[in-house]
Every structure is written in structure tokens, then in C-alpha cells.
Amino acid sequence: MTQLRTLHEAPTLLIPDQVLLPTGAQSGHAVLVDGGRIAAVGPVEAVAAEAPAGVARVELPNRLLMPGFVDAHHHLTQTFGKSLVFGEPSEIFQRVWVPMEKHMDAEAVEVATHLAAWESLRGGFTTVADAGTRAGVDVSAIADVTSAVGLRCVLGVICNDLGGGGRTTDLAEVVAAAERHLSRWDADGLVHPSVAISIPEAATDDALVVITSLAREAGVPFQTHLNEHLAAVERSLVASGERPLERLARLSALGPELLAAHATLLTPREIRLLGEAGSAISYNPVASSWKGNSVAPALLMHELGMRVGLGTDGTRSDAFRLLDAAETAQRLTWGMDVGDSSSGGGWTWLEQGLRGGADAVGLAGSIGEIAVGAHADLLVVNLGVPEFVPSWDVPWELVRIANRDQIDAVIVAGRLRLEGGWPVDWDGQALLDRAREVSERVVSNSSITLVDPPASTHRETWMNER
Numbered sequence: 067m068t069q070l071r072t073l074h075e076a077p078t079l080l081i082p083d084q085v086l087l088p089t090g091a092q093s094g095h096a097v098l099v100d101g102g103r104i105a106a107v108g109p110v111e112a113v114a115a116e117a118p119a120g121v122a123r124v125e126l127p128n129r130l131l132m133p134g135f136v137d138a139h140h141h142l143t144q145t146f147g148k149s150l151v152f153g154e155p156s157e158i159f160q161r162v163w164v165p166m167e168k169h170m171d172a173e174a175v176e177v178a179t180h181l182a183a184w185e186s187l188r189g190g191f192t193t194v195a196d197a198g199t200r201a202g203v204d205v206s207a208i209a210d211v212t213s214a215v216g217l218r219c220v221l222g223v224i225c226n227d228l229g230g231g232g233r234t235t236d237l238a239e240v241v242a243a244a245e246r247h248l249s250r251w252d253a254d255g256l257v258h259p260s261v262a263i264s265i266p267e268a269a270t271d272d273a274l275v276v277i278t279s280l281a282r283e284a285g286v287p288f289q290t291h292l293n294e295h296l297a298a299v300e301r302s303l304v305a306s307g308e309r310p311l312e313r314l315a316r317l318s319a320l321g322p323e324l325l326a327a328h329a330t331l332l333t334p335r336e337i338r339l340l341g342e343a344g345s346a347i348s349y350n351p352v353a354s355s356w357k358g359n360s361v362a363p364a365l366l367m368h369e370l371g372m373r374v375g376l377g378t379d380g381t382r383s384d385a386f387r388l389l390d391a392a393e394t395a396q397r398l399t400w401g402m403d404v405g406d407s408s409s410g411g412g413w414t415w416l417e418q419g420l421r422g423g424a425d426a427v428g429l430a431g432s433i434g435e436i437a438v439g440a441h442a443d444l445l446v447v448n449l450g451v452p453e454f455v456p457s458w459d460v461p462w463e464l465v466r467i468a469n470r471d472q473i474d475a476v477i478v479a480g481r482l483r484l485e486g487g488w489p490v491d492w493d494g495q496a497l498l499d500r501a502r503e504v505s506e507r508v509v510s511n512s513s514i515t516l517v518d519p520p521a522s523t524h525r526e527t528w529m530n531e532r
Contacts, residue, residue, distance in 0.1 A: 329347045
């Protein structure tokens with residue numbers, strides 16, 4: 067893929083074996099990339115006729131050119147602790163994430179974000195929505211790293227004004243910080259600002275209303291974890307007599323600006339309210355299997371015409387495994403009970419990982435599809451492998467068979483970022499060495515509380531009981 071290293075320098079005609087369009091994989095097509103965007107797409111001869119004279123041509127035999135995936139819910143600064151939470155009960159934020167992020171200085175945030183961004187790109191994600199960090203650093207530290215690495219980021223700033231049983235910040239200060247965040251990023255860059263409240267219970271009614279209004283007026287997502295765990299639902303009921311989503315509805319804080327992460331514990335009425343409001347949902351199936359209380363009714367939401375994207379929640383940044391988990395979770399929790407062997411027909415989960423995710427994070431039409439005017443955020447996927455020979459149904463095969471090792475190249479904004487999973491313009495090995503050192507310092511100094519023992523200890527206990 068070395069011929070792609072100059073992709074950003076001049077208009078380039080990409081001619082793969084197949085191009086993944088919303089209607090499916092198409093043979094005999096080409097894509098013209100110019101200035102970081104897609105200038106033309108269609109049959110090879112037609113696109114070549116539109117291209118400038120002498121345009122560079124890059125043939126990609128046995129390759130699929132497809133849009134980069136969208137991770138609709140991530141926590142970039144939590145990557146040091148992700149393997150600590152295996153086997154842990156829900157609400158690990160109280161015992162792992164908050165203690166760890168409080169001990170993250172500027173260097174730790176930089177390294178953790180760099181590591182997470184690389185993992186996302188390796189897994190086929192060219193855009194992530196970061197729900198905000200609790201680390202005591204300016205979020206520009208996250209923006210600087212994601213931009214340098216080449217990961218498009220919908221960057222949330224946390225706007226909580228409650229915590230520990232009382233008010234933590236004056237509302238005027240929260241609003242001022244949110245307004246600064248919304249105005250500081252270049253609209254043509256890789257950073258797209260959004261606002262966030264960790265969970266509705268972490269904000270007063272006044273804060274929820276004003277932050278929702280800010281997001282609505284600015285046309286950016288308002289991110290929050292909604293109805294994720296039984297403990298959170300019950301905590302809200304005790305505090306206000308309302309479930310979290312019911313409270314947002316009362317405050318008119320449900321709308322198209324809302325990006326609700328998880329939304330797993332929904333009543334029929336709550337599903338109706340979300341649908342009527344035009345809110346978006348990040349369906350996070352891996353998070354459900356690793357630490358959740360339930361699985362979001364994503365297939366039902368899809369059939370109702372609701373806006374659904376897929377998110378990792380920082381679990382593992384592997385887009386193809388996320389597609390598989392999305393389909394499998396729906397088949398196991400809904401499809402098998404009613405004899406629905408298709409459970410979305412494959413394409414549904416591909417759609418939610420691409421255009422659905424783009425819509426959920428507020429970038430519909432700009433990412434998640436190969437279309438004229440969209441950002442050239444692309445993956446070159448190797449189809450010349452045993453898993454794809456023979457190939458009968460590419461969308462289904464991408465959902466159930468594809469893996470990140472097939473990603474030969476990752477392109478963001480028309481520039482090659484990774485080749486064979488490794489960066490082309492910075493030292494990946496040096497980052498790994500640095501990450502081992504910094505993560506050890508952060509985790510060892512944090513007051514993390516784990517309930518489940520490490521796997522080796524768990525095994526030893528089990529063996530001693532025999």
C-alpha cells in the first residue's frame with residue numbers, strides 16, 4: 067500500500083476490486099479523492115473521465131474500498147484500565163475510572179489517548195465520539211493527540227454540576243466552559259465539539275436544561291449515559307421519583323441533539339419517547355456482555371426508524387468484532403425467542419456501524435459512506451484471504467467473518483494514517499514502550515477497587531475447591 071502514501075498530495079483515482087456503497091459492494095467502480103474529500107464515485111470509466119488530466123491511478127486488486135467505521139461511544143483516556151475490569155460488576159466508573167482518571171496528569175492523558183486512538187484506527191474506526199474525561203486536564207490535550215494521529219473525534223466536555231451528594235460547580239461556570247469548548251475548534255479540522263453530562267443524576271435540572279439548549283443551538287450532540295445500569299435507574303428513582311429518561315422527558319431534554327449511550331433498560335413508553343424526540347442511541351453490545359445489566363433493543367429501534375449507531379464504550383476497538391457482537395446480541399436476546407434467524411439481515415449492523423453512527427454523532431453525510439463531498443475516511447480491506455473465498459454476500463461476510471487483520475490501509479481526511487496496522491509517520495513501538503511505563507505509574511498510584519480476582523487467582527481458588 068506504499069502507493070497510497072502520497073494520496074494527500076494530489077488528486078488520486080482509487081480503483082479497487084469492489085467499492086462498498088450503501089446499496090452493497092459494487093465491482094467495476096472507482097473513487098476519486100481530492101483535497102481530503104471524495105470528488106467522484108461510480109463506474110471506472112465515468113469517474114476517470116471526470117478526473118483531472120494526468121491524475122494518479124492506484125489499482126487495488128482483491129481489495130474492498132469501504133468507509134471507515136464510526137465509534138459512537140468511547141472513553142479515550144480510560145485505555146490504561148480496560149483489562150482491569152474483566153469480570154467486574156456494573157458501575158465500574160466508581161471503583162476504577164474515577165480513581166484512575168484523577169491520577170492522570172498531562173503526560174498520562176497524552177499517552178493514553180495516543181494508545182486508544184491508534185487502537186481505534188487499527189480496528190477500522192476513523193471517527194470516535196469521546197464522552198468526556200474526568201482527568202484534570204484541558205480537553206485540548208485529547209484533541210491535539212487525535213488530530214496528530216489522524217483520528218476524527220467528536221469531543222465531549224463534561225458539564226456535570228453535581229457529585230458526591232451535592233453541588234460541585236456553579237452552573238455559570240459550567241455554561242462558560244461549555245461555550246468555550248463549542249467555539250474553539252476549526253470546523254474543517256478533525257475535532258468536532260460536543261457537550262456531555264456523565265449521567266443525568268450528575269446534573270441539576272437547571273444544568274440539564276441549559277446544556278441541552280446549548281447543544282441544540284450549536285447543532286452538536288449532547289452525550290450522556292442513559293438507563294445503563296439498574297443501580298443508576300434506582301438511584302434516579304430514589305432521588306427524584308423518576309427514571310433517568312423520564313426526567314429528561316419532563317425537562318424537554320429529549321431531542322435530536324441527544325446521543326444516549328447504552329439505553330439498555332427501556333420501558334415501551336421510553337422507547338416511544340426517544341423515537342418521537344428523534345434522539346440517537348449508541349448501541350454498545352460488547353459493553354452489555356462485559357459489564358451490563360441488559361442489551362439495548364437495537365433491532366426494534368431500527369425497525370421503528372430510530373437513529374442508532376454502534377459504540378465500543380472503550381471495551382475493544384475492533385469494528386468487525388463489534389458488528390459481530392451487535393448481531394449476536396440481538397439474535398440471542400430477541401431473535402431466537404421468536405424464530406428470527408436473520409435478526410437484521412447483516413446489513414443492519416453494517417449500516418449502524420457506518421451511516422447510522424455518522425448520523426448519531428452529528429456528522430451525517432460527511433462520514434460513514436462513500437459519496438461525493440464526504441470526507442475521504444476510508445479502509446482498504448483485503449478480500450484475497452481464505453475467509454472471503456468464495457464470497458457470496460459481502461455485507462453479511464463483513465459482519466460475521468471479517469477481522470481487523472484484513473485492513474491493509476486506514477485513510478482519514480484523504481491521508482494514509484496506518485499501513486498494515488502500523489503508523490506511517492510516527493514511531494509506534496516507541497509509544498508502546500512509553501505506554502507500559504506510564505500506565506504502570508498511573509494504575510499503581512490510583513485507589514482502584516476490584517471485586518473479581520485476576521484469572522490466575524480465580525483458577526487457583528477453583529482448583530483448591532476440587
